[in-house]
Amino acid sequence: MLYDILAIxxxxxxxxxxxxxxxxxxxxxxxxxxxxxxxxxxxxxxxxTSAPEILVSTMAAIQGNAGLAIGNALGSNIANIGLIxxxxxxxxxxxxxxxxxxxxxxxxxxxxxxxxxxLQDGVLGVWDGVILLIGLVAMLYAxxxxxxxxxxxxxxxxxxxxxxxxxMSTGKAIINFTLGLGLLLFSSRILVWGAVNIATAYGVSDLxxxxxxxxxxxxxxxLAASIVSALKGExxxxxxxxxxxxxxxxxxxxxxxxxxxxxxxxxxVLTRDMPMMIGLTLALFVMGYGFGGVGRxxxxxxxxxxxxxxxxxxxxxxxxxxxxxxxxTALYQPVEQQYL
Numbered sequence: 001m002l003y004d005i006l007a008i009x010x011x012x013x014x015x016x017x018x019x020x021x022x023x024x025x026x027x028x029x030x031x032x033x034x035x036x037x038x039x040x041x042x043x044x045x046x047x048x049t050s051a052p053e054i055l056v057s058t059m060a061a062i063q064g065n066a067g068l069a070i071g072n073a074l075g076s077n078i079a080n081i082g083l084i085x086x087x088x089x090x091x092x093x094x095x096x097x098x099x100x101x102x103x104x105x106x107x108x109x110x111x112x113x114x115x116x117x118x119l120q121d122g123v124l125g126v127w128d129g130v131i132l133l134i135g136l137v138a139m140l141y142a143x144x145x146x147x148x149x150x151x152x153x154x155x156x157x158x159x160x161x162x163x164x165x166x167x168m169s170t171g172k173a174i175i176n177f178t179l180g181l182g183l184l185l186f187s188s189r190i191l192v193w194g195a196v197n198i199a200t201a202y203g204v205s206d207l208x209x210x211x212x213x214x215x216x217x218x219x220x221x222x223l224a225a226s227i228v229s230a231l232k233g234e235x236x237x238x239x240x241x242x243x244x245x246x247x248x249x250x251x252x253x254x255x256x257x258x259x260x261x262x263x264x265x266x267x268x269v270l271t272r273d274m275p276m277m278i279g280l281t282l283a284l285f286v287m288g289y290g291f292g293g294v295g296r297x298x299x300x301x302x303x304x305x306x307x308x309x310x311x312x313x314x315x316x317x318x319x320x321x322x323x324x325x326x327x328x329t330a331l332y333q334p335v336e337q338q339y340l
Contacts, residue, residue, distance in 0.1 A: 071210020
């Protein structure tokens with residue numbers, strides 16, 4: 001058990017550092033190729049902060065733990081809004097001035113509802129994964145179009161420029177990118193190994209492990225980025241990190257188990273987890289869109305988001321306690337029988 005805990009701790013630490021190297025290298029490469037800061041911020045950085053979730057879900061699906069992969073995608077979205085934005089707003093109220101973000105809110109909400117429709121049959125299949133990936137391409141296209149239409153006066157452009165890495169040679173950028181990717185691959189593998197072992201030891205489903213421990217760990221880059229950005233007064237980036245990450249989690253991360261390990265999933269995904277994620281997304285839309293004015297998430301609203309997240313974690317704990325210790329979970333079954 002000690003080795004499993006160490007694997008999770010080391011895995012999380014390497015995930016955070018590897019994601020930072022990956023994003024720095026990719027951003028510098030894109031900058032050297034002449035891409036605009038807004039495009040880099042909306043696409044490459046957003047993808048980079050979701051890289052831990054993508055790699056962890058891929059490793060979990062390959063090892064036959066599709067529930068962990070699904071839980072990682074949904075749990076990260078719930079943590080991003082409830083914990084990360086909630087905690088950030090508690091530290092400093094967030095103001096949303098960027099018109100770019102105002103265009104992203106409806107896109108994220110549409111992606112949430114579209115994902116819900118795909119999962120209504122209780123199966124995450126190959127075609128579902130393909131549709132999600134097509135949605136990812138469409139979302140990237142929409143983000144590029146939005147960034148091209150955004151005026152240079154958009155506050156988010158200045159914030160992205162301030163956060164861009166210092167001038168980095170192409171060679172150094174490639175080294176950072178490669179090192180970051182390698183660390184992400186290695187750390188995601190040992191993290192999944194430790195998480196699955198702990199789930200097996202305590203008789204907890206891989207879905208719950210994905211929704212809790214793994215989701216929190218893979219959301220660490222977004223937590224660090226949002227808090228630091230907010231403290232610097234870069235509120236639009238703090239919220240933009242979460243919006244972009246949540247889109248990638250649904251379209252890229254959730255597609256992975258559908259393509260690699262398709263099959264039925266725990267019905268609680270539809271009755272407990274998806275409603276929570278969509279509810280928090282709606283709350284973010286109402287708080288941050290700023291109907292008729294500047295969007296704002298104040299400390300009271302941040303506290304509500306954190307309380308909602310804590311309550312959800314309590315529900316997960318109660319549900320896990322209701323499963324008899326002797327009852328086999330997906331982790332105990334042979335991989336070929338998990339989805340029959």
